[in-house]
Amino acid sequence: MSINSNYTLFNEIKRLNGPIYKVCFEAPPHIVSDGLWGGHDNGRRPMKSFLTLFELQLIIIFALTQICSFLLKPLRLPQFLPQMIAGLILGVSFELKPMDTYMDKLFPYGTHDVISSISSLGMMFFVFINGVQMDFSLITRTGKKAWIISIIGFSVPLCVLFIPLLTLPGKVEAIQKIDGGNGILVAMLTHSLSTFGTIASLLSELQIQNSELGRLSLSSALVCDILTAIIQSNIVVLVTSPDSTTLLRNLFLLYILIVLIPLVCRPIMFWIIKRTPEGRPVKDSYLYVIISMVFVFGILSVKINQEFAIGAFILGLSVPEGPPLGSALVKKLQFFCTTFFLPIFVTTCVLKADFSMDVSSSVMVYTGLAVLVTHLVKMTACFITALCCKMPVTDALCISLILNTKGVIEVGIYSSAFDDQIINRKTFGMMMISIMIIATIVHWSVKLLYDPSRKYAGYQKRNMMGLKRNSELRILVTLQKQNHISAATNFLDLCCPTQEKPITVDVLHVIELVGRALPLFIHHRLQRQASGSTSSKSYSDNVILAFDIYEHDNQNAVSINTYTAISPPNLMFEDVCNLALDKVATIIILPFHIRWSSDGEVESDDKKVLRALNRRVLEIAPCSVGILVTRANSMQKPTSIKSEYSTTRLAIIYLGGNDDDEEVLCLAKRAMNNPKINLVVYRLIAKENIEELEEFMVIGDEMLEEFKHAENVRYQEVFTKNGSQTASFLREIVNEHDFFIVGRRHETQSPQTDGLAEWSEFPELGAIGDFLASPDLNSSASVLVVQQQLSRTNDLKGWIL
Template structure:
C-alpha cells in the first residue's frame, strides 16, 4: 500500500475519481424518464412500496422494542447496523438498470417491471433520505428550516428553470444535427455548480447532479448527446477507479473483528431474506409466475456502485467506522455476485417463444384471416413493406391483419418504451400529438383507408437497445398470434445497383436473432427498385408484375413459400412463374414425385395465371448459371431459406456465402455482384421446438 500509494496520493486519486461517480449519477438521472412515475402500473407501485415499507418496518421493530441491546451493539460497531438495514432494504434504479443491461434482459417483461419498480423506489428513497439528512444535519432549528427551504427550492427551481432551457437548446438544434459543444460544456458546469450548492445546504454533492439529470429531456438529441459525451470519462474511466479507491479504504485483515462480522452479517442476511420474501409474495399475489416472481425479488435486491458511493461518503464523514465499512463493502460484492448468478440461472426470456403450437401460413385453414407482423426501422422501409402487402393481395374475401412495429434504438434513456398507437388514439381522441413514428403512422393509415375492409393495420413503436430489439418483435408476434414476421434486410440498393445504406449493427443482428427464436414463420425482405401493382388497379393503369418462386421441394420452407404465393395468385396483375429445380438424376421419377408428394405444388401450378417450369441441374454451379439468366427477368423472387443438406442443386452455393441467414439460393440472389433489380423475400417456416435454443 505504501509503495503503490505514497502518503497523500490515495486521497488525491480518490477525490479526482469521485468525478466519475458524480457523472454516473448525472447520466442515470438523464436516462430516467421521470414522467414514467405517473404512467407506472399498479403492479410496479405495489411491489416497490410494499418491498420498501414492510422490510423497513420489520427491521426497525427491534430498535423500538429493545433499544438498550441495540445501543450496546452500536457502541461497539458504530452506526453500521442502521446503515446496513436501510441500505439493503432500498433498491437503486441505476444499479438495477446496469444489472439488467449486463444480463441483456432490460427489454423483457420482467426487466421492464423491475425498472419501473426501481424507479418508484429510487424517487421515494431520495425524497425521504434528503429530508432526513436536512433535519438531522444540525441541532439548530433555524439552520434546519433554512436547509429544508433550500432543499425544496433546489428541487423545484432546477426543473422549472433548467428544463425550459433544455427544450430551448433542442428547439435550436437542427434535426439530424448534433447539439453544439458549447451547450454541453454549460450543462457540465451546471452539474458541478449545483453539487457545490447541495453541499452548502448539508446535502450530498451528487444531489444537485441527480436533480439536474432528471430535468434533462431524455432521448435524442440532448439526452443522448450528454450520455455519449460523458460515458467514457464517467462510467467507463473514472468510475472503476472510484470503486477501487473506495474499497482500498477498507483494511480487511486488521480491522474486522468477529463481533462486527457476525452481527452485521446476520443483519444483512435477515434484511435480504425479508425483502426477497416480501417482493416474491407481492409479485406472486400480482399473478406473476413463480420463477418470474423469484427473479424479480432477486433483481430488486441486487447492490452495486451506488451503495459503494453511499458507504464511501458515510465513511469519509465518520458516520461509519473502518470495521463496519469493510463488512458493507464485502456485502456489496457478495450480493451482486449471487444475484447475477441466480437470475442468469433461473430466467430464460426466450423460453416463452418455444410454444408447441405451429404458427405459419401453411398451418392456416383455407380463406382464414392471416396475421402478419411487419418490422421496419427507417423511412425507406415503408414503401417496401407496402409492396409486400400488395403482394399478399388483401381483398374483401381474403382480408389480412397487419401489425406494424417501428423499432428505434434506445439512446439517452434507461427505460425501454413500447407505444401502441391505437391505444394512444383511444385515450387522446386524436393523433395531433407528436410521435416518434409520425411518418409510419400516416403512411399506413392512408394504405388502410385505400384498402378499406380488406386490411386492418395496427401501428406500434418500440424504443429499446439495439441488441434487444428482437424481444419486442417476438413478444408482439407472440401476443398477436402472427403467422409470419417480415423483417427488412440490412442493405438497401438503388436502381443502378449501388448500395444506399448498410446497417449491420442493428438490422442484421435483429434478423439473425429473430430467425433463431421466432414463435412463427419469418421472412426477410431484400428491397430493390420494383413494386407490386395493386390488386384493384385496372390493366390500363399499370403493367404486370413478374413474380418468380424458386422451388426445390422436400422441406417446409418451400411449402411455406407456396402457401404465401397462393394469396398473390388472387392479384390478376401478377404473373407467377414457379421454377422447380430438379436433380438431373431424378428425371424419370419427377412426375410421380409431384403426383404423390406435394399437394400444395399441384394446387399452385394448375392456377390460370401461373407458369410452371422444370429446371434440371446437376450441381450448384449449374443452378447459379440458371439464376443469373433469370435474375433480371422478374421483379420479385420468393425463395425458402433452408434446403436439404445434401441437395445436389445447391452443392457449392454456400461455400462462399455472404449472408448465411439467407440460405444458398437466397444468398446468391441477394448478392450485390448479381446486378439484379429484383426484390427478394426469403422465407423460413417456424423452427421446431427441439431446434430452438437460447443464444
C-alpha cells in the same frame, strides 16, 4: 510519532493528537516532475509530484482491473466486481510485509484523497447519467403492480428491523458505542433500498431489461429510487442542522433546488432541442454548458449539507430522455464516466476498507445479522407481494432477487458514510464484502432461473400452410428506417388482401435505445384513444401516417395496428417475437440490413442492429419468417404494384422437399389472385436424382397442380445438375422479374444448390436468396426469403446464451 517522509508527498508529517497530523509541504505543491534524472535539487522527482504519481496509480489500477476481469470472465461475475477485487488486492498488499514497502511508495500518504476526489467525478456523472436515462413521467404511468412491490419491498424490512431498535434501545446503543459509529442502522437502511442505476446495470448485463420481468423491475426500482431520494434528502437536513433556524433554511433551499432546476433548466433543454435540426447532433457548446451546470448544482448541494450528487441527479431528471439531447449527453460522458473514472472510483473506495474481520466481535456479528435478516425480509416481502399480483413463482423469486441486488451506487453510499465518519473502516470493509457476495448470488441466480425464451417452447405451429382456405392472414411487419415502408406496403399488395381474404397487419417500428434506461413499447392506437387526439407527437409519425393511408386505401381488406419499440439493439428480437406471439402472427417480415442501389453500390448497411435482429428472430420466432431484400429503385419502377395499368413480374423459385418451399407456394397462391401480378413458378429439378425423387414428385405435383392450370400463372420445370447450372439459369432470368420469393432451406442440402452455399456471404438468406441478392447480378428485383417456423424442443436456453 512521525511518518517517514519518503513514503509521503510531503516534507514532514508529525502526529499531534489521535488522528490529527501536522503536515508540512511546499506551496505551491509539486504538480509535475523534472523526470527520472532531474528534480533532485528542487524536489520535483516523479514520486514526489502529484500528477506523475496520479498517472502511475491510474496505470496500476487499470492494469490490475483488466487482469482481474480477464481471469474472472469464465465465472460471469457482475462487471463492477473485478474493480472491487482489484481494490481488495491492493488493500491486502499493504498488509503483506514483502509488499508494503512498494505499496507505500506507489500509494504514499496524501495521494488517496487526490485520486478519490478526482475519481469521484466519475461517480457524480454516473448519477447524472442515471437521472438522464430515467423517464420521470413514467412515475405517473407505472402500473399498480410496480408501485405495490416497490413500496412493500422498501417499507416492510424497515418496519421489521426497527422493532429491536425500539424495544431494545439500550442494547443497540451499547453495540454502537463499541462500534464507534452507526453500522447497524446504516446496514438496515441501505440494504432495504433498491437503486435504479444498480438494477439497470444488472438487467443490462443479463440482457433481460426488455423482458416483462425486466420492465417491471426497472419500474419498481424507479419508484423506490425517487421516493428514497426524497426521504433521504429530508433526513440529511434534519440530522445535519444544529438548530431550527439552520433546519428551516436548509429545507427551504432544498425545495427551492428541487423546484428551480426543473422549472428553469427543463425549458432551456427543450429550447436546445428546438434549435437542433432534425437528424443533426446537438452542438457541443450546449452539451458543455449542461456539463458545467452539473458542477454548479453539485456545489450548491454541498452548501445546504446535501450530497454533491443530489444536484446532478435532479438536473439529470430534468433532461428530456432519449434523442437528441439525452442520447448526446450519454454518448459524450459514457467513456469519461463509466469506462474511465468510475472503475477507478470503485477500486479506490475498496482500497480504503479494513478487511481484517474479527468474527468474535459483537459489532461484526450484529452488523452481519442485520444485513442477512434485512435481505431475507425484503426478499420474502417482494416474493409474497409478487405472488399476490398473480406472477409465476419463478418470476416472483427473480424479481425479489433483482430488487435486492447491490452495486456501484451502494459502493458510493458506503464510501460517503465512511468519509463522513458515520461508519468505521471495519464496518465499511464488511459492507464491501456484503456487496460482492449479494451481487454475485443475485447475478448467478437470476441467470439460472429466468429464461425469457421459455414462452416459445412447445408453441403451436403458426405458418402459411396451417391456415385454412380464405382465412385471415396475420402479418407482423418490422421496420427500422423510412425506406422500409414502401417495400413493406408492396409486399402487402403481393398478399392480395380482399374482403373475402382479409389480412391483419401489425407494424412494429424498432428504434435503438440511447439516452434512456427504460425500454419503451407503445401501442399507438391505444395511445391515441387515451389522449383523445391523433395530433400527439409520436416517435413514428411517418410510419403511422403511411400505414393509415394504406389501410384507408384497402378498406375492409386490411386492418393495421402500429407499434413502436425502443430497446437495446441486442434485445430488439424480444420485442418482435413477443408481439408475434401475442398477436398470433402467421409470418414476420423483416428488412434486410443492406440496401443496394441499381448499380450495385451499398446505400446503407446496418449490420450491428438489423442483421443481429434478423438472425435472432430466425432462431426463436414463434411463426414463419421472411427477410425482404430491397434495392433502391426497385420500388420506383414503372411496373410498381400500385400503378393502375402496370403489372408486377413475380417469380417463385421452388426446389421441393423442404417446408420453406411449401411456405413459398402458400404465398404464391395468394399472389396469383391479384390480376396485376404476372406469376412465374420455376421448379428446379436435379437431373441425376429424377428416378429417386419420383415418389416425391407425385406429392409435389399435388401442391403445384393449381399453378399448372391457372391462366395467369406460367409454370416451368428447369433441370439442373448442380449449383453452377442453377446460378447460370438465375442469371438468365434475373432481369425478367421485379420480385422473387424463395425458401431459405435451412440446413438442407440439395444437388440444385451444391456449391452455391460455399460462396454465400449471408447465410440468413440461404444459398439461392444470397445469390439473387448479390450486387454482382446488377438486378433491380426485390427478394423475399422465407423460412417456415422452426421446430423446437422445450429447452431453448442454449440459443439465447
